[in-house]
Amino acid sequence: MPTARRRTILTLVMGCCALLWAAGPALAAEIAPTKFTTANGITVLVLEQHFLPIVEIHALIKAGSAQDPPEKAGLANLVASLLDEGTTTRTSKQLAEQIDFIGGTLEAKASEDFTTASIRVLKKDVDLGFTLLADMLQRPAFHKQEFDRIRTQLLGEMASDNDDPGHIAMKAFNQLVFHGHPYRWPVNGTEETISKISLADVQTFYGREYSPSHVILTIVGDVTLDQAAALVQAHFGSWKKIASTARSQKKPLPVERKTVQLIEKDLTQSTIVIGHGGLSRAHPDFYSVTVMNYILGAGGFSSRLMDSIRDKQGLAYGIMSHFDARLMPGSFWVNLQTKTETTNQAIAGVLAEIKSIRDQPVSDQELAEAKSFLVGSFPLRFDSTAKLAQVLAQVEFYGLGFEYFTQYPKWIDRVTKEDVQRVAKQYLDPQRYALVVVGNLAKAKVKR
Amino acid sequence: MMPLFLLIAASSLLFAFASPAAATETREFILSNGMKVLLVEVPKAPVATVQVWYKVGSRNEVMGRAGLSHMLEHMMFKGTVKYPKGTFSRLIRKNGGIDNAFTSQDFTAYFENLAADRVELALEMEADRMQGLILDMKELTTEREVVKEERRLRTEDDPQGALVEALFAQAYLSHPYHWPVIGWFNDLDAMTLDDLQRHYDTYYSPNNATLIVVGDIKADSLLPAIKQLFEPIPRGPEPKPIATMEPEQKGERRFLLKRDAQVAFVMMGYRVPNFTSEDSYALDILDSILSHGKSSRLYQSLVYEQKSALAVGAEYSLLQTDPGLFYFYALVSPNQKPELVEEALNREIKRLQADPPTELELQRAKNQVEASHVFEQDSNFRRAMLLGQAESVSAGWRKIDQFVERIRAVTAKDIQRVARQYLTEDNRTVGTLIPVPPKQPDAPFSAAQQGRP
Numbered sequence: 039m040p041t042a043r044r045r046t047i048l049t050l051v052m053g054c055c056a057l058l059w060a061a062g063p064a065l066a067a068e069i070a071p072t073k074f075t076t077a078n079g080i081t082v083l084v085l086e087q088h089f090l091p092i093v094e095i096h097a098l099i100k101a102g103s104a105q106d107p108p109e110k111a112g113l114a115n116l117v118a119s120l121l122d123e124g125t126t127t128r129t130s131k132q133l134a135e136q137i138d139f140i141g142g143t144l145e146a147k148a149s150e151d152f153t154t155a156s157i158r159v160l161k162k163d164v165d166l167g168f169t170l171l172a173d174m175l176q177r178p179a180f181h182k183q184e185f186d187r188i189r190t191q192l193l194g195e196m197a198s199d200n201d202d203p204g205h206i207a208m209k210a211f212n213q214l215v216f217h218g219h220p221y222r223w224p225v226n227g228t229e230e231t232i233s234k235i236s237l238a239d240v241q242t243f244y245g246r247e248y249s250p251s252h253v254i255l256t257i258v259g260d261v262t263l264d265q266a267a268a269l270v271q272a273h274f275g276s277w278k279k280i281a282s283t284a285r286s287q288k289k290p291l292p293v294e295r296k297t298v299q300l301i302e303k304d305l306t307q308s309t310i311v312i313g314h315g316g317l318s319r320a321h322p323d324f325y326s327v328t329v330m331n332y333i334l335g336a337g338g339f340s341s342r343l344m345d346s347i348r349d350k351q352g353l354a355y356g357i358m359s360h361f362d363a364r365l366m367p368g369s370f371w372v373n374l375q376t377k378t379e380t381t382n383q384a385i386a387g388v389l390a391e392i393k394s395i396r397d398q399p400v401s402d403q404e405l406a407e408a409k410s411f412l413v414g415s416f417p418l419r420f421d422s423t424a425k426l427a428q429v430l431a432q433v434e435f436y437g438l439g440f441e442y443f444t445q446y447p448k449w450i451d452r453v454t455k456e457d458v459q460r461v462a463k464q465y466l467d468p469q470r471y472a473l474v475v476v477g478n479l480a481k482a483k484v485k486r
Numbered sequence: 487m488m489p490l491f492l493l494i495a496a497s498s499l500l501f502a503f504a505s506p507a508a509a510t511e512t513r514e515f516i517l518s519n520g521m522k523v524l525l526v527e528v529p530k531a532p533v534a535t536v537q538v539w540y541k542v543g544s545r546n547e548v549m550g551r552a553g554l555s556h557m558l559e560h561m562m563f564k565g566t567v568k569y570p571k572g573t574f575s576r577l578i579r580k581n582g583g584i585d586n587a588f589t590s591q592d593f594t595a596y597f598e599n600l601a602a603d604r605v606e607l608a609l610e611m612e613a614d615r616m617q618g619l620i621l622d623m624k625e626l627t628t629e630r631e632v633v634k635e636e637r638r639l640r641t642e643d644d645p646q647g648a649l650v651e652a653l654f655a656q657a658y659l660s661h662p663y664h665w666p667v668i669g670w671f672n673d674l675d676a677m678t679l680d681d682l683q684r685h686y687d688t689y690y691s692p693n694n695a696t697l698i699v700v701g702d703i704k705a706d707s708l709l710p711a712i713k714q715l716f717e718p719i720p721r722g723p724e725p726k727p728i729a730t731m732e733p734e735q736k737g738e739r740r741f742l743l744k745r746d747a748q749v750a751f752v753m754m755g756y757r758v759p760n761f762t763s764e765d766s767y768a769l770d771i772l773d774s775i776l777s778h779g780k781s782s783r784l785y786q787s788l789v790y791e792q793k794s795a796l797a798v799g800a801e802y803s804l805l806q807t808d809p810g811l812f813y814f815y816a817l818v819s820p821n822q823k824p825e826l827v828e829e830a831l832n833r834e835i836k837r838l839q840a841d842p843p844t845e846l847e848l849q850r851a852k853n854q855v856e857a858s859h860v861f862e863q864d865s866n867f868r869r870a871m872l873l874g875q876a877e878s879v880s881a882g883w884r885k886i887d888q889f890v891e892r893i894r895a896v897t898a899k900d901i902q903r904v905a906r907q908y909l910t911e912d913n914r915t916v917g918t919l920i921p922v923p924p925k926q927p928d929a930p931f932s933a934a935q936q937g938r939p
Contacts, residue, residue, distance in 0.1 A: 089530040090863055122780075131781065131790070138779035139850045141857025160857050187793065194796045194819045197748045201645050304746050304925045306642040307635065338584070339563070339575035349572070352631030355639055375639050407580045414582015417533055418599055422864045 069420070069443040071256075071430055072263050076270060078279045079251030083430050084266045085258045087423060091161035093259035095171055096427035098435055099153040100254070101247035103225045104286075104366070110235050111220075112227015115148040116189065117243050121155055122146055123184040125177040130184060137170060144170065148225055151365040152435060158424060161260045164269065172273035175248065185237045192226055193233075203309040203476040204373070210299050211311040214472035215369050219290040249280040254434050258427040289366055290315055293470050298486050301476040308381040308477035308484075312388055313371030314467055319363040319436045325449045326457040327361055327465055332408040333458070334395050334466075335359025335372055340407060342391050347374065353384045361465075365436070370465060381475060381482040393468045399455045413447040512873060512883060513705045515712075519721045520693030523712055524873050524883060525705040528866055534701020535866045536608040537597040538616070539874040542689035544591050544669075545662045545728055545807060551681055552662075553669015556589040557633055558685050562596065563587075564625045566618035569611060571625065581607055589667055592807040593878035599867060602702035606711055612697075613715040616690055621679050630674055637668050645747040646817075649919045656739050657755045657811055657915040661732040691722020696877040700870040731808070732757070739915040744922045749796070750818035751919035752828050755811040758802065758908045761881045766804035767892040768900040769812060769908070773802040774851035775843050775901070776814075776834065781850070783837075784814075788830050794822045798831075807879040812908065824918045838905040842898035855893050 071085040106113045122144055123130040137144045140163040146155040155174060159167035199205045209224055216222035223231065255274070257266045293314040317323060328336075335343035335358050347357045354374040362368035372392075376384040420426040433442050475484050515523040528534075547554045565571035578585040583600025585608075598608035641647045651666045658664040665673075697716065699708065735757055759765055776784050777800040788795040795816040802812040816827045843851075862868050873883045 087530070089528075090860060092860060092864060131786065134780035134786075135850075138781040139846075139853060141850075141854040143861075158861065160860060187790075190793065190819075191789075191796060194749070197820045198796055198817060200748045203643060302924075307638045338579065339572075340579045345572070348632055349628070352628040353635070355632055355636040375635065375643075377635060377638060407576065411579045411582055414580075414601060414604075415584065416582075417531060417601065418582070418584065420531075421533070421599075421867070424864075 069426070069430075069440070071440065073434070073440075074267070076250065076275065078275065078277055079249070080270070080274055080277070081254045081434060082267070082270055083254065083256040083434060084261075084263050085256075085426065085430060086260075086262060087258055087426075088260050090423075091260050092158065092423050093161055093164045093167060093257065093261050094156065094158050094423040094427040095164075095167050096154060096156040096256040096258070096424075096431055097171060097175060098254040098256070098431040099155070099175075099248060100151075100252040100435065101243075102149050102151045102153055103223065103227075104150050104220045105243075105247065106220060106223070106227070108220065109231060110227075110239055111223035111231040112192070112225070113235055113239055113243050114153060114247075115226045116185075116192065116232065116235055117240050117247075118146045118148040118153045118155070119188050119192065120180055120184060120240065121174045121178050123188060124179040124181050125173045126179050127173060127177060133170065133174070136166065140166060142167060146174070150221055150225060154428070154431070156424070156427065164261055164265075168269045168273040172277075175253075176274070176277050178244065180237060180240055180244070182237055185240060189232060189235070193229060196226065196229055203303060203305060203307075203375070206301060206303070207309045207311045207373070207474045207476045210301060210474045210476075211313065211371060211472055212369070214297050214299060214474070215293060215314060215371075216290045219288065219366075220286075221290060221364070221366065221368070245280075246283055249282070250274065250277045251279055251282055254431050256427045256431045256434075258430065259423050287366070293467075293472055295470055296473070297471075298473045298475075298484070300479050300484055301474065302479050303476050305477050306377060307375040308378055308384075308475050308482050309373070309375050310381065310385060310388075311371050311373045311474045312385065312471055313360075313369055314471045316361045316368040316370040317363055317465060318365060318367045320438070321363070321367075323461050323465070324363055326453045326461045327363075328412065329405070329408050329450065329453045330395065330400075330458045330461050330465075331359055331361050331370075332412060333400050333404050334391060334462075337408060337411065340411070342395070343372065343388065346391060347376075347384060347387050351383070351387065353380050353387065357388075378478045378481045381477065382485050385473065385475075385484070389468050392466050396459070396462045396466055396468070399459050402455070405453075405455055405458065409450055409453065412450045416446055514883070515709060517692065517713060517717050519717060519719060521716055521719075522696045522877065523709070523716075524696065524698045524877070525703065525708060526698075526700040526869065526873075527703060527705055528700055528869075529702050532602045532702045533600065533866065534602040534605050534699055534703055535597055535599045535870045536605055536612065537595055537698045537870045537874050538612045539593055539595045539696045539698065539878045540689055541593060541694050541725070541878050541880075542685070543589060543593050544665060544667045546685075546689065546725070547662055547665070549665075550673060551669075551677060552665035552673045553633070553667070554673075554677060554681055554685050555594055556667055556669065557629070557674065557677055558682050559587050559589045559594050559596075560629045560633060561621060561626065561682060562615055562619060564622065564629070565620055566614050567620065568614050568618065574611060574615070577611065578608065583608065591663055591667060593875065595871075595874055595878075597867070597870070605699060605701070605703060605708065609697075609699075609712060609715050613719065616692065616695070616716075617719050619686060619690075621682050621686070623679055626677075626679060626682070630677070633668065633674055634671065637671065637674070640668065641666065645743075645745055645919055645921075646751050648745065649743050649751055649753055649917050652741060652743055653753050653755050653813070653915060653917045654811070656741055656917065657735075657757065658732055661730050661808060662728070663732075663808065663810070688723060688725055692716055692719050693721045694725060696874060698870045698873050700866040700873075728808075735913050735915075738911050741915075741917050742920050743917060744920045746924045747919060747921035749820055750822075750824040750827075750921055752816045752818060752824050752831070753813055753917045754828070754831060755813040755915045755917075756909050756913050757809060758812040759809050760806045761804040761879070761885065764892075765904050765907070767889070768896050768904040769802050770804055771848070771851045771855075771893060771896045772838070772901050772905060773800050773812070774854055775838075775847050776800045778851070778854055783834050784831070787834055788816060788827065792830060794819055794827050794830055805875050805879050805881060824920070828916065828918070835905065835909045838902060839909070842902040845898065848896075848898050848901070852894060852896075855890065859890060
């Protein structure tokens, strides 16, 4: 049944926002996990939640596509994709049958900075949940036939992704903004790079990166701390520690001048992405940037971009601005789709708003409303056991400290109008940016 | 990978069953003007969702005005005397909440997710716009363009979205499920303020609505506030029942959709009954056996073994007002033939018709239903959605409690029987998306810098 949603599509389609994670509920002050480290080096976070008989077991492995060798982009993702495709004790099908039989869910995927593997089960199945996750992480088989199959599958998905103009545009945008940096490739690589990956590459990557000391294991749900600790020891206690590898701290270079890339595709809309570099998650300006970006284009129907481009001019269904703050500085971008004929009008409208928030201070009302949303909606960010586990793991990964949960309102609240204008000037540039347009170029006549 | 199906699944609530074992109970109240109120106390976190569901969707539209319900949904954010244009979302956001709305074939719903102590603000504004909406020509003119952009995004420029639309248009000849929720371009252009006003006056009344609040609330203390806000709204007309029923299908329908695309896509839709039929429970389990998880039959056969599909699935929602479609889809692997993928889907259907599923498969499907019922309760929003959908399609929320029991009673023989009865060649519509090479760009721009499409 096709459902036309007025605005939820914004979060579905453009879901990666400046705030690392999406909205959802839990009392901020109550989020106080217990943290400990196992003898073999696993960082363990446990948060008891006894409202429903559910347990979420979430492993974050500190290796993502940023650790891919440049000519083999997609390696981290290929390794992640093979975790549930067979272990030394279970075939791919047996793994699937076991998790499906208890009605659980299992997911493994890579992102730029890390890989996650998570399992959600009913309380009664918690031991099986640990068994399966531990098996996948410690004893993946990497069978040749599964490797070939998954690689072919990924190549097929890449072809299919090229039916999505938004995907094409972001792929091109990242290559312009992160030139020379590992962040430039899609997490799953490209047709060219994943064709170069061998089974030996997968095994080497796994052997180097999948070590207990690279893992943050988060357990949230209807389990006691003692039970969780015992389960961790029983299932992960014998995992052999290996020497840690040094991480590249290379930062992406800035976009030096306006760079335009036009991609022809026979469509009725132009898909537009405009932006440049951003900042890292741990940067002290992150909170000022969050407030500024909310006012500019992340604030849903309260944002300036939405008001101007959608509500006043009727040029787009959705428009949003993003700061993707990562371990290394990420990127800033605005994306939208508009009918081919209004491409230039929409681009000009976006640039005008970027310029305006740099040139004049925001109003007191805008500042107050942005802050009250960000602070007031904070408890809405953890509305499921799964999201809570994910957020806890990332707070630990980015080194934010668990005072994050109590201090966040304070950090937002102290942002001033001057801060907003300062970070707008520092982190937004209406002259030196990358612009990507995917669409009917002959009709769009994009001004270069 | 396929936002299209996320979207469909989001509204079909396939396995979202609350059971008698629910952690907290649903409490029902009927106001003097006929509005139904459902309240669920969930004290685990200080947040709540407020949802107002109207029994109106694209099935309440007529030929020539497809998309009217969805357009009205957009216009519901354009203001009242008390809360002028732009105020609604701003006030909710200022209070730390998120608001939005969605329209389907059978219903239109509005929601606010926010801190539990702000629930009354959302209630007050929903009560206000249930009666005082201002429909303005200038706003309609702009919003029409926004909706047309939405249509371009979802259908014109999305090959799979276009196939879904065509499948429904072929499977339903006279019933309004024939047209898309978002409407056709020409109908959007033809829509007038009068059309919208009539739709609003006919359907947006308390006796055609269900109000649901799930979260950290106390039903007894919230109810007086709800009565105070909503009871003064007069009862509206009883909307006329939709008389159109789809004639029985007699013979397979097939179509091709040719357009610029990278990979082929196959869909097969079978006309099946909804919750009013006992067969719906067996169909639900059948769906699970075929398509839930990597151990499911379709995944194992088409994706894992034959590698002919990149993704495959089946979808069935028994919570539809009128009988809907049980449909299959497969994203065809590059260099594979869609005909062979269709044959493979048919082989899996025939297998079930020839032999009942194993006890292990049946138990797995039932376990999946039970587990997902518990997982559903993890989110106030999804829980409220399930209640709202059950009410809006006229199943009634109490029916949900019976679902799990009925599902438990399904036998392997039942599954074989419904597979034989409904998944037949004469009862299906098959659509195939055939990728064709892109049109050459016009001469002046052929020299433009081009990336890989």
